[in-house]
Amino acid sequence: MRALVWHGTQDIRCDTVPDPQIEHERDAIIKVTACAICGSDLHLYDHFMPGMKSGDIMGHESMGEVVEVGRGINGALKKGDRIVVPFTIICGECDQCKRGFFSVCERSNRNKHLAAKAFGHTTAGLFGYTHLTGGYAGGQAEYLRVPFADKTHIKVPESLTDEQVLFLSDILPTGWQAAVQCEIEPTDTVAIWGAGPVGQMAIRSAVLLGAKQVVCIDRVPERLEMARAGGAITINFAEESVIARLNELTAGKGPEKCIDSVGMEAHATATLDSMYDRAKQAVMLESDRPHVLREMIYVCRPAGTLSIPGVYGGLIDKIPFGAVMNKGLTIRTGQTHVNRWTDDLVKRIDDGQIDPSFVITHRIGLEQGPEMYKTFRDKKDGCIKVVIRP
Amino acid sequence: MRYEGPQSRRRGHPDEATDTLARGLGWFSIGLGITELLAGKSLARGLGLTGQEDLIRAYGVREIGTGLGILASDDPTPWIWGRVAGDALDLATLASGLNNRNRQMDNLLIAIAAVAGVTAIDIICADTLSRETRKPLRPLADYQDRSGYPRGLESARGAARDFAVPKGFRTTDLLRPFAG
Numbered sequence: 001m002r003a004l005v006w007h008g009t010q011d012i013r014c015d016t017v018p019d020p021q022i023e024h025e026r027d028a029i030i031k032v033t034a035c036a037i038c039g040s041d042l043h044l045y046d047h048f049m050p051g052m053k054s055g056d057i058m059g060h061e062s063m064g065e066v067v068e069v070g071r072g073i074n075g076a077l078k079k080g081d082r083i084v085v086p087f088t089i090i091c092g093e094c095d096q097c098k099r100g101f102f103s104v105c106e107r108s109n110r111n112k113h114l115a116a117k118a119f120g121h122t123t124a125g126l127f128g129y130t131h132l133t134g135g136y137a138g139g140q141a142e143y144l145r146v147p148f149a150d151k152t153h154i155k156v157p158e159s160l161t162d163e164q165v166l167f168l169s170d171i172l173p174t175g176w177q178a179a180v181q182c183e184i185e186p187t188d189t190v191a192i193w194g195a196g197p198v199g200q201m202a203i204r205s206a207v208l209l210g211a212k213q214v215v216c217i218d219r220v221p222e223r224l225e226m227a228r229a230g231g232a233i234t235i236n237f238a239e240e241s242v243i244a245r246l247n248e249l250t251a252g253k254g255p256e257k258c259i260d261s262v263g264m265e266a267h268a269t270a271t272l273d274s275m276y277d278r279a280k281q282a283v284m285l286e287s288d289r290p291h292v293l294r295e296m297i298y299v300c301r302p303a304g305t306l307s308i309p310g311v312y313g314g315l316i317d318k319i320p321f322g323a324v325m326n327k328g329l330t331i332r333t334g335q336t337h338v339n340r341w342t343d344d345l346v347k348r349i350d351d352g353q354i355d356p357s358f359v360i361t362h363r364i365g366l367e368q369g370p371e372m373y374k375t376f377r378d379k380k381d382g383c384i385k386v387v388i389r390p
Numbered sequence: 391m392r393y394e395g396p397q398s399r400r401r402g403h404p405d406e407a408t409d410t411l412a413r414g415l416g417w418f419s420i421g422l423g424i425t426e427l428l429a430g431k432s433l434a435r436g437l438g439l440t441g442q443e444d445l446i447r448a449y450g451v452r453e454i455g456t457g458l459g460i461l462a463s464d465d466p467t468p469w470i471w472g473r474v475a476g477d478a479l480d481l482a483t484l485a486s487g488l489n490n491r492n493r494q495m496d497n498l499l500i501a502i503a504a505v506a507g508v509t510a511i512d513i514i515c516a517d518t519l520s521r522e523t524r525k526p527l528r529p530l531a532d533y534q535d536r537s538g539y540p541r542g543l544e545s546a547r548g549a550a551r552d553f554a555v556p557k558g559f560r561t562t563d564l565l566r567p568f569a570g
Contacts, residue, residue: 098518100556183561204538210548226533231543265462279462282416303565330565344553353549361531382531386486 002390004369005142005354006056009047010377012370012386013165015059020137020145025072028149030083034162037369037386038087039172039196040263040311042377044130048264048287049313051114051130060087060127062139062170063162069149076150083153085139085146086338087170089125103335108148109134123335133189140369142390154342157350163357164349167201170246171354171385173341175201175261178309180341181332182257184209191215191246191255191299192232193225193292196260197385198309201289202259203230208353211257215249217242219267222382226359246299254301263310264288273318280317287314297323308333359385366390405555408518412466415515418508419457424449437501438494439487449483452476475516477509 005015020029028270038061043277063084066077077083092096094106105124109115112122114132125147128138137145146152156165175198190206195218206214207230216227219238227234234381235245238386246255266274266289273294280286296306297320306329324331348354364372369388376383405506426433427450430443439446459469484502524552539546 018532053419100558104549139423177559180553180555181559183555183559186551200538204546205550206549207543207546209537209553210551222531222533224530229534229537230539231537231547236562275462278464279458282458282461305561328565330562340556348550352540353546354538355540356538358536361533380530382529384533 001142002366003057003137004059004366004373004388006052006058007054010045010374012045012058012373014367014369016142020143022068022070023145024147025070026148026150027070028066028073028077028146028153029068030060030062030085030146031067031142032064032142032144033082034064034166035059035062035141035388036169036171037373037376038168038390040129041373043264043311043313045373045377046265047383049130049132049311050287051132051135053131053135054126056130056131056135057137057141057320058139059138060129061166061171062127062144063156064139065142065165066149067143071313073150077153082156082158084156084165084168084342085127085144085361086152086154086173086342087127087129087151088170088335088338089127089134089136089147090339091148097151100337100340101334102337102339106252108152111135125258126335140366140388140390142366146166153348154339155329156346160346160349161357163347164355166198166387167356167359168338168342168345170336170338171201171359172198172345172354174198174309174336175203175336176205176341176345177336178259178261179204179205179209180258181307181344182206182305184257185209185213186210188257189213189215189250189255190257190259190260191217191296193296194225194260194310195219195234196261197221197359199223199259199261200226200230200384201230201356202261202309203227204354206257206259207231207264208348213249215246215255220379223317223379223384226384229240230358234293236281242295243299250301254299254304255310256301256304258296258300258304258306260292260296260306260308260310262292262314263308264290266291275319286317288312290316290318290319294318294320297329298328300327300329302327303330305330305332309336360387362386404557408515408522411511411515412460412470412519413496414464415470416457416510419453419460419473423450423455423457426453436494437487437498438481438492439498442483444485445483449476449480450474465519467516467519470519473512474509474516477505477512479506480555481509517544 003017030045066081089105089108090102090105091107106124109122115122125134128311190211214232219237224234273292277289430447434443459464
């Protein structure tokens with residue numbers, strides 16, 4: 001089959017690779033009908049995340065048709081079923097899965113010893129996302145093996161198109177969880193850093209959940225325009241002070257809820273801390289650039305909440321934890337517990353509250369994938385979200 | 391922030407060739423700086439500048455600082471101009487060795503020619519960066535109709551207020567308004 005394969009830093013190729021096989025009785029194989037490039041794939045593309053190996057197949061936002069099932073599926077899936085595949089692989093049986101904390105499933109990461117070394121304990125296996133999370137082949141391919149497939153799937157109604165449901169795999173529940181973690185009150189201002197795909201979904205989620213005002217911070221004009229279309233007030237951090245503008249919008253008190261949908265590769269400039277991060281990164285002493293975290297901690301209203309769906313990979317430096325402690329801030333973060341939210345979100349899509357396909361700006365075939373990674377990374381051609389039809 | 395030029399690699403960044411040149415000069419600065427810092431005595435002896443070892447080491451610190459500045463900033467322009475100023479200092483220092491007593495005149499002339507060449511590259515790089523457009527970016531595409539709400543923005547506001555936040559994700563009671 002054809003697949004997008006990681007070969008090294010900024011080196012992704014469309015290769016011919018062996019077709020996936022059933023390896024375990026709870027596996028299923030799907031024929032991928034649609035998949036997407038995620039912002040967090042760019043952390044792999046730029047090789048900011050450790051644990052990739054040449055030959056790894058990319059992609060963790062996929063959907064398709066079941067073509068083969070293992071003997072242990074027990075009727076949960078059958079050939080011909082149309083499913084979306086959550087990016088977190090879940091067993092559905094461990095203590096964490098039973099509590100709904102699917103992204104920290106205790107059994108699905110087959111390299112749990114590596115994850116435990118890096119993080120203290122294992123987290124869930126993820127598709128196409130480093131050997132720290134299991135080294136599973138990703139879904140930017142013609143076919144995908146889905147481990148624990150009896151639980152790792154989202155069934156979707158035929159009435160909804162692929163493009164309406166594809167983002168149930170990641171960015172919609174990720175933006176939703178980011179907003180849910182804020183437990184938004186009707187009086188709240190929600191500030192969201194980053195107008196990429198997850199930021200866009202977080203804006204829509206905060207609006208749907210009834211925030212008084214939603215503010216989005218970025219510097220790419222077309223992304224800010226899409227954020228405004230979704231009901232956000234926008235701040236271009238290249239043109240004005242984020243802190244001053246957020247205080248102005250909140251009568252000097254700061255936003256109650258802050259969402260970091262940027263993560264480890266913040267592109268802030270002309271600030272002392274961003275200079276510091278870039279200098280450390282230049283001499284390979286730091287992997288993450290936590291400018292957004294510092295800014296959120298500083299501007300958030302005391303007793304407020306910081307919600308962090310943005311991906312961080314390693315150690316971060318110069319975090320003003322004195323402000324966190326003295327202001328009594330609540331920090332909520334984590335990979336998304338996808339299946340915890342998807343039943344509800346499918347209903348909201350079906351009900352017409354939201355149509356996540358608004359974010360798609362580019363539609364391509366697998367062969368164009370390598371070039372599109374570059375276009376997406378460089379924010380060229382108005383690129384915000386790429387959907388691939390293998 | 392730098393704005394888009396005709397050959398921009400990334401939106402908001404300088405054109406690719408100049409960007410690569412600037413980063414290269416940054417690494418060159420760091421390499422040269424480390425050499426000057428660690429081998430100041432040998433360099434001074436080799437160039438016939440005996441007695442100026444500490445000055446050469448100080449130049450090494452300057453080079454390392456400038457190099458880090460170039461690599462650490464999104465806009466390396468002022469740092470590259472800083473290199474040009476540093477080149478002038480280097481040339482002046484090397485010129486002080488142009489006298490009949492200098493037994494390392496050949497080495498000195500080679501060094502002056504090399505620094506002059508690097509100065510020319512620095513000036514070209516700094517000048518190109520300075521001439522890049524400063525016009526704010528304009529949207530590359532029109533996304534004004536991409537609300538994502540099939541029923542419109544106003545009907546979307548608060549449409550999901552019925553959602554019951556699960557227990558594990560609720561704000562702690564300690565942070566709720568205190569009524570009693």
